[in-house]
Amino acid sequence: MLEKRTPIPVSEAIEKCIKNAKEKEVKDINYLDSLNYVLAEDIIATYDIPMFNKSPYDGFAIRSEASAGASGDNRVAFNVVDHIGAGSVSEKSLKNNEAVRIMTGAEIPAGADAVVMLEQTVATEDGFTLRKPFTSGENISFQGEECKKGDTILKRGTFINAGVIAVLATFSYATVKVYQKPSVAIIATGSELIDIDEELLPGKIRNSNGPMIMGLCKEMNIEVLNYHVKADDYETLFNAVRNAYQNHDIVITTGGVSVGDFDYMPQIYKDLTTDVLFNKIAMRPGSVTTVAVKENKFLFGLSGNPSACYTGFELYTRPVIRVMLGEREVYPTFVKAKLSEDFTKANPFTRFIRADLDYRTMTVKPSGFNKSNAVIAIATSNSMIILPGGTRGFVAGDTVDVLVNRLSPSDGVPW
Numbered sequence: 001m002l003e004k005r006t007p008i009p010v011s012e013a014i015e016k017c018i019k020n021a022k023e024k025e026v027k028d029i030n031y032l033d034s035l036n037y038v039l040a041e042d043i044i045a046t047y048d049i050p051m052f053n054k055s056p057y058d059g060f061a062i063r064s065e066a067s068a069g070a071s072g073d074n075r076v077a078f079n080v081v082d083h084i085g086a087g088s089v090s091e092k093s094l095k096n097n098e099a100v101r102i103m104t105g106a107e108i109p110a111g112a113d114a115v116v117m118l119e120q121t122v123a124t125e126d127g128f129t130l131r132k133p134f135t136s137g138e139n140i141s142f143q144g145e146e147c148k149k150g151d152t153i154l155k156r157g158t159f160i161n162a163g164v165i166a167v168l169a170t171f172s173y174a175t176v177k178v179y180q181k182p183s184v185a186i187i188a189t190g191s192e193l194i195d196i197d198e199e200l201l202p203g204k205i206r207n208s209n210g211p212m213i214m215g216l217c218k219e220m221n222i223e224v225l226n227y228h229v230k231a232d233d234y235e236t237l238f239n240a241v242r243n244a245y246q247n248h249d250i251v252i253t254t255g256g257v258s259v260g261d262f263d264y265m266p267q268i269y270k271d272l273t274t275d276v277l278f279n280k281i282a283m284r285p286g287s288v289t290t291v292a293v294k295e296n297k298f299l300f301g302l303s304g305n306p307s308a309c310y311t312g313f314e315l316y317t318r319p320v321i322r323v324m325l326g327e328r329e330v331y332p333t334f335v336k337a338k339l340s341e342d343f344t345k346a347n348p349f350t351r352f353i354r355a356d357l358d359y360r361t362m363t364v365k366p367s368g369f370n371k372s373n374a375v376i377a378i379a380t381s382n383s384m385i386i387l388p389g390g391t392r393g394f395v396a397g398d399t400v401d402v403l404v405n406r407l408s409p410s411d412g413v414p415w
């Protein structure tokens with residue numbers, strides 16, 4: 001008997017996925033290898049930054065009171081009593097009109113409370129003269145002005161970018177705690193599928209979903225084990241999915257999730273897990289996307305149609321991977337943009353359209369032929385237009401929500 005599937009809203013399906021996912025275990029990692037992981041500990045300042053009062057310029061450290069009354073007609077002279085570069089510390093303690101020649105980054109000597117830039121001075125035999133008074137603290141980078149020892153600098157859950165690596169280096173976190181990455185398996189199902197190097201016989205098509213999913217995971221720096229293509233046969237598929245599910249945190253299958261006679265995935269998911277979160281979503285494409293979970297191990301039954309497969313990954317798989325990676329913010333990036341073309345089809349379900357977002361003008365249009373079985377428009381897209389269910393066509397100039405995948409580089413400098 002044909003089981004009736006009840007569609008749930010996209011937002012509810014995303015929430016169900018996120019709610020059922022947990023971050024992976026914590027491990028220690030060398031800070032240089034931690035890029036693209038997520039911090040599993042707060043990073044605490046181990047000292048003040050700057051660590052000492054320092055000069056932000058190449059010039060002279062002076063006592064500001066000695067510069068009082070200086071002007072163009074009344075240049076005040078200073079004697080240079082020491083000369084230090086960054087990394088050296090002066091032993092001198094300044095008195096009256098004494099100055100220390102100092103370089104950017106060097107510690108302010110005792111007695112000094114201002115720095116004169118080299119360009120503001122005129123050299124003399126013993127030192128220099130200047131033509132303006134300085135205030136106490138002028139041109140000094142103060143100890144602790146960026147942060148104080150004990151401050152929480154970065155919170156657990158922060159994605160590790162190159163700036164985070166710089167912070168880890170600054171505070172000598174040679175090893176750092178991160179969340180382990182989930183391991184992912186991909187199985188492309190379908191008796192019609194052949195791999196890239198096999199002969200294209202009548203009725204057969206190339207497996208493009210498997211390599212696409214591998215690419216999407218690699219973009220996230222996630223390793224994927226490729227189980228290649230599997231024919232539509234219950235035993236073959238059940239064994240392949242069970243085997244992958246035993247060995248991976250996430251198993252992604254593509255195809256075989258609809259109501260065809262050879263669509264075995266819904267049954268296999270039921271047989272393998274305790275909780276099928278949903279098997280029908282009020283969206284196009286990808287309405288038959290099926291997700292099941294058991295103890296933080298996920299099965300993503302993505303649709304066989306390439307555009308549906310892609311959309312399912314972006315909406316459901318990517319956020320779950322982000323939760324497992326330990327990220328705090330896991331939802332896709334949404335922006336508003338104006339349609340630059342009409343889109344006249346009605347939208348009984350929420351519609352996702354592979355799209356080209358021009359972020360300079362915040363206008364957006366479909367990135368090509370956009371049916372569920374389209375593959376090229378994925379390649380030419382950087383975003384997806386979202387048209388809410390229950391709406392009729394949209395016209396150029398209408399404001400729409402857009403899910404941003406990747407912004408392209410620009411063709412110039414804007415200033």
Ligand SMILES: Nc1nc2c(c(=O)[nH]1)N[C@H]1C(S)=C(S)[C@@H](COP(=O)(O)OP(=O)(O)OC[C@H]3O[C@@H](n4cnc5c(N)ncnc54)[C@H](O)[C@@H]3O)O[C@H]1N2
Pocket residue numbers: 188189190192193205206207208209210254255256257258259260263285286287288302303304305306308372373
């Ligand atoms: N009676 C109904 N038929 C269909 C419905 C429905 O609601 N009632 N939904 C349609 C929709 S919408 C979609 S989407 C598809 C979903 O089908 P499956 O997820 O079961 O996928 P398959 O049947 O295996 O394949 C669909 C399509 O995609 C091609 N395909 C499959 N795998 C790959 C791959 N790895 N690389 C490239 N292309 C692939 C496959 O050859 C088919 O053409 O069901 C509709 N039918």
Ligand code: MOO
Pocket residue numbers: 283284285286287288289303305308372
């Ligand atoms: O799942 Mo289908 O792609 O909704 O058109």
Ligand SMILES: [Mg+2]
Pocket residue numbers: 255256257258259260263304
């Ligand atoms: Mg099918």
